[in-house]
Amino acid sequence: MISAQDREVPKGLVFNIQKFSVHDGPGIRTTVFLKGCPLSCRWCANPESQSSEPQLMIRDLKCTGCGACASVCTEKAISFKEGGKRHINWQRCNQCFACVDMCLFGALTVVGKLMTPVDIVEEVAKDRIFYRNSGGGVTFSGGEPLAQAQFLQEVMALLKQDGFHITLDTTGFAPPAALDRILPLVDLVLLDIKHLETAQHVKLTGVDNRIIQENARRITDRVQTWFRMPLMAGINDDADHVSRVAGLARDLGVEKISFLPYHEGGISKWPQIGKIRPDFEGRAPDEDHMAALTELVSRNGLQVGIRI
Amino acid sequence: MKLAEQLKKKVVSRAVRNVKRGSAEEESNRGMYRPEIRLDLQRSRFFTESYKETEGQTMVVRRAKALASLLAKMDIFIRDHERIVGYQTSDINGIFHPIDQNWKSPARLVNSEAGSSLLDEAGKKELDELCAYWAGKSMSDRHQAAIPQSLKKYWTYEGTFLWTQLSELGIPDYERLFETGLKGRIQAAKDKLAEIDETIPVDYLEQKDFLEAVIISLEAVIHFGKRYSTLAETMAGEEKDPKRRSELEEISRICAWVPENPPRTLLEAFQFFYFIHLVRYMEYSTLGIGIRIDKIFGPFYERDLAEGRLNREEALEIMQLLWVKFNELGLVYSPTVSSVYGGVASLQAVTIGGTDKDGNDVTNDLTYLALEAAKNLHLIEPSIALRLHEGTPDKLYSNALDVIKTGVGYPSLFNDESLLPLIEKWGVPPVDARDYAVTGCVYIEIPGKNVMRRAVGYFVLAKCLWWALHQGVNPKTGEQHGARTADPSTFTSWEDLLDAYAEQVAFFTNKMEQLDRINLELIEKYCPRPFYSAIVEGCIESGKEARKWVYPSMIHSFAIVIGGINVADSITAVRKVVFEDKRVSLPELIEMMDKNWEGHEDIRQACINAPKYGNDDDYADSIARIVLCRGEEAMETIRDRYGLPHRGDGSAVSATYGLAYDTPATPDGRLDGDFFSDSTLAPSPGQDKEGPTAVLNSCAKIKSIETYNHLLNQKFPPRFLEEDTKPAFMAYLKTWKELNVPHLQLNIVDKETLVSAQEYPEEYSDLIVRVAGFSAYFVDLSKGLQDHIIARTEQSLA
Ligand code: SF4
């Protein structure tokens, strides 16, 4: 559990720092993933990003069945099947993480680490020379980074001072006040557009998209913006829908649309944090259709990229 | 492209398969060569015949006559696709073995499962007869007979170093040869003879013999060319196809002119070069090429273009023909050596890019043609060494990346700004340093100089650390094999261990040097190289054979060091686990290690989880810097026969896998026999968890100038080099450059592809991977070596 005291020093809850990111904005970047997200997209490939608390994450492949972890679990949440790997009873687990220290093999880990703005800057600064040579920088992604607006503001201010190019990758689902604090520090926004139909949006992500659309204007008025669009065959990839997104982009002065074709990369992570993946049958659009969509966006006078 | 596809079919791979792993057998039933390869006995036969006839003459003359006899008598042929001719053997599938160096290896090989397809029964019988002559006379026999009893145990490979008798490099002075032709060199020798007749120097007879031998060998090479000319003429007379007829006539004209005379066209220059390259091999088989192909041939190409003799397309075509020729060279290695040369044919690399002696960029259109030829043909050799410097054009980076993207493993990138200061530190004058070239892997040489750089052997640094933890005593036998270093129970810090390690490195370097010192003395006496002497600068001019002196101030002997990063990680783990966290005492740790960690997985994991080099973590990286530096300093305390220090070199070939077999568990958590980090700058397998930028940042903390010329392997999935991400990747390379990391080579392949190629080798016969400093067909590697390559961390793409 995070104590109130910890919260006072503005620390951010980070679940990953990915160096050498080349798909989260221009050049070579370090992407800082902040934990916690108000949306719950059915295709989410980073389920460990959703909760705004640190979580136990298990790696069964690494478990040797040595038994060390079970001895410290006061909740009796860990059990063993005949000579096999440890099994976690997630209902019982209270996320105390006592077991994590016991595991020598990396089969029990905590996802989500509290970091100060200075911690982040130090880490990000290590690759400064790569950013300079590639026109890259740092990207904040999530989860939803704007959910930790105060921390974000502090860390961005430090980075700004040091001259780093700052990208914000956001769902756009955030209070306008948060945007007002953050946008002046940002050089580029990657704004996710999932679906333009409110009913569909609610069904797919659990939230209303009207606030996102309003924020879209707020963002594009002030900062260079690219749209990012996860593409799922039969869900949001019809030419009509994409053409409306392109139209919106053009109206708002967005420069580029990046398509992120659906992939199943994150499926195995759901059981690792003791969660059940929502029912979702996703499929990436086929190549021909991708080419047609790419063409469609270009025709609108926009740049277009796949995964970038 | 069509031509390239057809040409590829003409190539018979002479790559060697690793049939041993250190001291252990490995998949030897597969055969050490592909089944169509034959051991060609003509060199052995004609050398032996000649040696018998010249009994009693001076050795330098005998060597020249043996070469002349081979070149005059061996069967020659011209294949129907060829416009550049010359073969090292009498058969298109042949390889030869220099029997005068060592007869036991081929004899043993052809009688073993691994080499049974190399010779038929009649061939085996002839080989036996030839071997009988060389018993007691081959260089290897002489060496074995000469080394004192006390040194013998170091001659046998035991796991710390593999001393190699036959490995020598050198780049001829092509610029000069192309100006004068071989006739110019003959004239120079004659002039020198006339001069010494006047001056009568104290070594008059020796000089006279040498110069006469030079003339014999050069005339023999000219004659060899003329034999091809005559053959081509005869063939032309019988040829029905007018196009082919005129090609044969062209060959005939060219071979009548070169190598006697200076080449006038690109094709003549290629043919000239290839004769020299070939004969250099045949005189005394060595590895590498090293020629700065764009710098040397660019002017010929430009002249041909300007004078309308050639267009770009034809130039590419003949370049591709030359490329195929490189793949016709191969060597017979001993089975033990196959464990370090898994997948190698003859380790040839050509150099492109870089600067001239004045520091001007040498890139020209031929630079790009070489890349195109390489890309079209997709063969394992020659590897391309690309020198990058401040003035390298962006286009060259970009075109190089397009070749790298095909997965062929080259060009391999060399950083002038990092390497030039190192070469100058070796004592090479800046003008010569700026002309450096790479002969194979990361062997660095100065073209045209009599440097005779020699890879003395493969040196396992990790085993030296192991000896340091055992006071040089083999715990199994109780025998004192290494230096008697201090008792580890008295160590109070990791620095004590470092001291003991450095002492072991010096001890074993000295043993290796002692072996080599005797070897080089024998080579000077019994294996002079009159032909090679004639084609490098200074030998004819001084009347001295290449063996008798070296180009001043060039490092001479080097050892290919492996496992250095494992030493660094081990010492870091000892610091953390033993001296800081005090989880165990050092003697306890050693005991656990010696039981291969059995029952002590907890401590092993603590060692594995200690900071590791390659993650941009100063704790581990700063120790790595010190450890690599101390190892090199220890080596440099040992001097060779020319008074020059021994040094390390990053050309690990497949030794990081093969020789790791004989190093027991180490404190970095590595298990007994497990492979080492795959190159001198690469993190241990799977230990780089922070991605490729962190790896480069870590590498940047190891200074070439404090160590040696390193090698760095990285593996990326192909999608990384797609058009979208290519600019970012270019920036990655530029940053590599700016960080002063000396070397980089890239394996562009998906892990899935490799795994699938392991399963269905028939479908992946063309799949090439970068092993260390060379590229190899994946299917030629043993399963274990394949696993080693698969285990390299794939630098992931976010
Ligand atoms: S994190 Fe969960 S499983 Fe681990 S010790 Fe605590 S309650 Fe038990």
Ligand code: SF4
């Ligand atoms: S401590 Fe780790 S390895 Fe051992 S049983 Fe628990 S999870 Fe598995």
